[in-house]
Amino acid sequence: MNSVIETAGLRKAFGSKVAVDDLTLTVGRGEVFGFLGPNGAGKTTSMKMLLGLVTPTAGVGQVLGAPLGDVKARAKMGFLPEHFRFQDWLSGREFLRFHGRLYGLAGGVLTRRIEELLERVDLLDAADRPLRGYSKGMLQRIGLAQALLNQPDLVFLDEPTSGLDPLGRFLVRDIIVALREQGASVFVNSHLLSEVEVTCDRVAFVKRGCVVREMALAEQAGDVTVELKLGHVDAALLAGLAQFGRDVRQVDGLVRLTASDEATLPDIARWLVAQGVSIYRLAADHKSLEELFLEVMGEDERPG
Amino acid sequence: MRGILTVAHLTLHEVKGRKVALAALILGVAFLVVFGVGLYFVYRDMIGGGLGFTPSRAQQNVGLSFLVMAGLYAVNFLMVMMAVLMPVDTLAGDIRSGVIQTLVTKPVRRASIVLGKWLGFWVVLALYLVMMAGGVMLIAWAIAGFEVQNAPAGLALMLLEGTLLMTLSILGGTRLSTLATGVMVFGLYGLAFIGGWLEQLGAVLGNVTTQNFGIIASLIVPSEALWQLASYVMQPPLIREVSITPFSVVSVPSTGMLVWALVYTLGALLLALRQFGKRDL
Numbered sequence: 001m002n003s004v005i006e007t008a009g010l011r012k013a014f015g016s017k018v019a020v021d022d023l024t025l026t027v028g029r030g031e032v033f034g035f036l037g038p039n040g041a042g043k044t045t046s047m048k049m050l051l052g053l054v055t056p057t058a059g060v061g062q063v064l065g066a067p068l069g070d071v072k073a074r075a076k077m078g079f080l081p082e083h084f085r086f087q088d089w090l091s092g093r094e095f096l097r098f099h100g101r102l103y104g105l106a107g108g109v110l111t112r113r114i115e116e117l118l119e120r121v122d123l124l125d126a127a128d129r130p131l132r133g134y135s136k137g138m139l140q141r142i143g144l145a146q147a148l149l150n151q152p153d154l155v156f157l158d159e160p161t162s163g164l165d166p167l168g169r170f171l172v173r174d175i176i177v178a179l180r181e182q183g184a185s186v187f188v189n190s191h192l193l194s195e196v197e198v199t200c201d202r203v204a205f206v207k208r209g210c211v212v213r214e215m216a217l218a219e220q221a222g223d224v225t226v227e228l229k230l231g232h233v234d235a236a237l238l239a240g241l242a243q244f245g246r247d248v249r250q251v252d253g254l255v256r257l258t259a260s261d262e263a264t265l266p267d268i269a270r271w272l273v274a275q276g277v278s279i280y281r282l283a284a285d286h287k288s289l290e291e292l293f294l295e296v297m298g299e300d301e302r303p304g
Numbered sequence: 305m306r307g308i309l310t311v312a313h314l315t316l317h318e319v320k321g322r323k324v325a326l327a328a329l330i331l332g333v334a335f336l337v338v339f340g341v342g343l344y345f346v347y348r349d350m351i352g353g354g355l356g357f358t359p360s361r362a363q364q365n366v367g368l369s370f371l372v373m374a375g376l377y378a379v380n381f382l383m384v385m386m387a388v389l390m391p392v393d394t395l396a397g398d399i400r401s402g403v404i405q406t407l408v409t410k411p412v413r414r415a416s417i418v419l420g421k422w423l424g425f426w427v428v429l430a431l432y433l434v435m436m437a438g439g440v441m442l443i444a445w446a447i448a449g450f451e452v453q454n455a456p457a458g459l460a461l462m463l464l465e466g467t468l469l470m471t472l473s474i475l476g477g478t479r480l481s482t483l484a485t486g487v488m489v490f491g492l493y494g495l496a497f498i499g500g501w502l503e504q505l506g507a508v509l510g511n512v513t514t515q516n517f518g519i520i521a522s523l524i525v526p527s528e529a530l531w532q533l534a535s536y537v538m539q540p541p542l543i544r545e546v547s548i549t550p551f552s553v554v555s556v557p558s559t560g561m562l563v564w565a566l567v568y569t570l571g572a573l574l575l576a577l578r579q580f581g582k583r584d585l
């Protein structure tokens with residue numbers, strides 16, 4: 001079996017409010033999967049169904065080869081909730097110890113694992129202070145450590161960087177990368193696209209409870225935006241550039257066009273030189289996830 | 305089992321960490337000190353001729369029994385408060401805050417989480433009752449040489465009363481908010497309380513309708529019936545019928561009521577497991 005998550009037609013309605021309409025997706029073993037969409041799209045509800053926190057209204061699914069909600073399979077899963085709140089009368093170390101015991105860990109193995117993780121999330125010096133004195137970023141880091149106690153095969157992270165400063169975000173990114181290197185799979189909900197872009201192998205865009213597009217991030221190598229700063233621009237030149245790509249336009253004294261392949265760049269340069277136009281700048285940019293997101297979500301999507 | 309014990313341990317930590325244990329301990333000790341000092345002076349008057357005459361030992365025992373039962377009645381009330389308030393927020397609060405989410409996604413059954421919390425609070429409740437009721441009995445014995453009869457049976461009945469209300473409080477938290485749970489359980493307790501009095505009053509006045517009305521209330525919530533049973537077994541026959549007090553028992557709750565209370569508690573616990581097991585979190 002090469003997938004860690006497989007669902008078909010998962011649906012969740014709270015009364016008449018449909019939170020998730022039709023969730024059909026597959027996440028492969030060892031994959032970092034980004035689940036992207038605006039607020040209210042149904043990301044958290046989807047994750048909760050996968051974790052057995054919420055019972056689907058319809059549909060079926062398997063996680064780590066077991067049906068949704070299976071208790072034993074959870075031994076190999078980790079989860080950091082979106083609105084994390086923990087037992088704030090416990091110290092960081094006690095918190096990890098209790099959660100480790102719930103995973104069935106004990107003794108020296110657990111102690112070593114706790115110390116390792118405290119160091120990993122940079123909380124060794126705060127480990128004996130009660131959680132009620134932790135900042136939001138510290139809580140998120142201890143929550144992250146909690147999700148990794150059992151060396152999980154599959155980690156669910158719901159908006160893992162939303163409360164963090166840039167350093168905290170780097171840490172989360174490093175942890176995701178390290179998890180992938182160890183062969184673990186990661187399912188991450190996010191609306192912070194720039195974070196996801198650098199870590200995910202594959203993403204799915206959700207809109208009003210439906211997956212509207214799924215793609216491997218490597219696939220998007222295709223489209224590049226070419227930006228040019230030229231000595232002289234006229235209509236004839238713009239028309240000529242159209243042979244290299246679509247959407248030729250002039251913005252703030254720059255010329256932009258969308259080419260289908262990076263290989264066109266040298267051709268553009270050669271052609272411009274042949275036309276006797278001076279080139280002050282020639283840059284190529286992949287379409288950012290953010291642009292893709294807007295494109296996929298369409299004009300009708302208003303801020304949630 | 306591992307899950308139940310871990311959650312029970314976590315619950316003990318919660319009781320400690322939220323300073324519940326400390327508050328209960330300090331106030332409990334204060335209560336016992338007041339009770340002891342009061343009893344000491346009353347007893348000194350009793351045997352020192354301060355009453356104008358020196359009562360016989362049998363007469364002394366009537367007075368002492370009254371005082372000890374008054375002490376236990378107050379303890380019973382404090383224990384009821386503990387039983388309802390201690391766990392009232394444990395599920396509802398954890399669900400609302402989201403604390404529950406990292407617990408229920410561990411490889412532990414949801415039922416184990418409820419049972420673990422139940423067990424943790426039950427241990428605290430039992431310790432509290434033993435400390436308080438045991439304290440009252442010990443003080444009476446040390447100061448006046450008075451021995452409460454059937455103390456273990458009486459304590460067990462009081463503990464069952466507390467367990468029943470505690471379980472109702474946990475059950476409420478699986479569905480309702482903290483506030484609604486508190487209102488519901490105290491409302492039921494009040495119903496049982498009034499029912500218990502109606503039953504006794506009906507028996508004294510020979511009014512069967514009133515008495516039956518009280519018994520029905522006790523069937524809805526058998527908590528007060530358990531207190532009456534406890535106070536019945538802990539008093540000598542002569543004393544418990546002399547007058548109408550919160551601990552005089554004219555109409556004795558039946559063994560059937562005891563069995564019903566046990567079934568009731570177990571039923572409430574099973575319902576709590578079921579409700580929590582299937583709800584969205």
Ligand SMILES: Nc1ncnc2c1ncn2[C@@H]1O[C@H](COP(=O)(O)OP(=O)(O)O)[C@@H](O)[C@H]1O
Nearest residue numbers: 014017018019038039040041042043044045046
């Ligand atoms: N328990 C609930 N009861 C009613 N509506 C809910 C509940 N949970 C989520 N919703 C609704 O379902 C939709 C999806 O929510 P959610 O899954 O939290 O979205 P996201 O995580 O993508 O922001 C939202 O419109 C939200 O209001």
Ligand SMILES: [Mg+2]
Nearest residue numbers: 043044045082
């Ligand atoms: Mg969300």
